Amino acid sequence: MKATGHVAIVGGGVVGIACAHYLNVRGYRVTVVDKNRVGGGCSHGNCGYISPSHALPLAEPGALLKTFKAMLKPNAPLRIxxxxxxxxxxxLLDFARRCNQTNCIESAQAIHPLLTSAMQLYHELIDKHQLKCEWTQQGLLFVYQDRDAWDAYTSTDELLRRDFQEPARKMSAKELLEFEPALRDNVAGAWYFERDAHLRPDRLVASWRDSLRERGVEFLEQQTLTAMHDSGGWVDHVSLSTQQLAADHFVIATGAWTPQLEKMLRLAIPIQPGKGYSITMPRPEVCPNTPMIFPQHKVAVTPWQSELRLGSMMEFIGYDSTINPKRVALLTSVAKQYLKSDFPAEFSETWCGWRPMTYDSTPIIDRCPSFSNVYLAAGHNMLGLSMAPATGRMIGEMIAGEPTHLPAAPYAANRF
Known part of the structure; x- marks a missing residue:
């Protein structure tokens, strides 16, 4: 028996779209509200990785020392x-307190189930709904120039292999260059996660939105949430920029902007906006075939059918939307150290956006403690695309009163 009722989702990124999907299939009438345009934030400009391999949180043993050392270098990828x-x-203090083995494993045990569930759900979604997003399951390379750093990843591989069944294949420089000829011969080696996939995030969101619209989901763009109207712990309607919107349930999927709603939600939300950059260009003549990350320089590379994207940086500088040309130049200068590619002087797109960073690297997927009909789906850090279907499914299950397909406790809103 299908559910009835109206659900309003505030936030039209990939997480909001995923929530809309899993509520729509349960029979709910769904309205998605976005203050700009659907899919215009991090769901547009990220590198498109679907990565079960990314199980470990940023707050891991040794992360603090690595962070401070990196910040002392000119043009460091991290800036505070x-x-x-x-x-x-x-x-930052709460993040520092979690840079130990116990908390690292605790976070990973929450992160990894979302990633593996989402990978399975993506296969089902793309096959059933024919989403046009350039889905490719071609793995992900972690490429190193320094042999000691390459060898040091062995302990991380052992942890991922033993505790999370996410093994990587270690590639020597010779194997790597045969596998990926676009790399320069100064590489020491790589680790290859064969199970990972990638897609074009902007095309995924556009195709998924169109599919949902055909199935009756309504989209309201250029509408900012300005007030939530409470009737004894129950929100019966919200005020938007130009209208009132009533619904039976509300989902807040506003990513890095969620802390700005703390007063409305009556809840402290420890999300910091982590600013990232990407540049997109036509495929160069010599173009890599496999997505790759350069862990020593924190730059990611994604090849698509017609374009190439480079992405990186983590800036804790608030909601500053300025595109710093020095940060953009760093992307290409690093990539040139690894790749034979010639990059154009002008790009198809230069982008920046804010990742919703929690200090434990784990999202909030829960009912808001202050309201019986308001739910949160936010704080997905750098893995919103990789976690979206699993998050959307959990929100659909919660609102429908079903058991969640993953244990919900690790994503509780009151854990902070």
């Missing part, structure tokens, strides 16, 4: 704006 932003410094 100095100043008296108490929320940012509290977040």
């Amino acid at each position: 704006r100095p100043g008296l932003n108490t929320q940012r410094w509290k977040w």
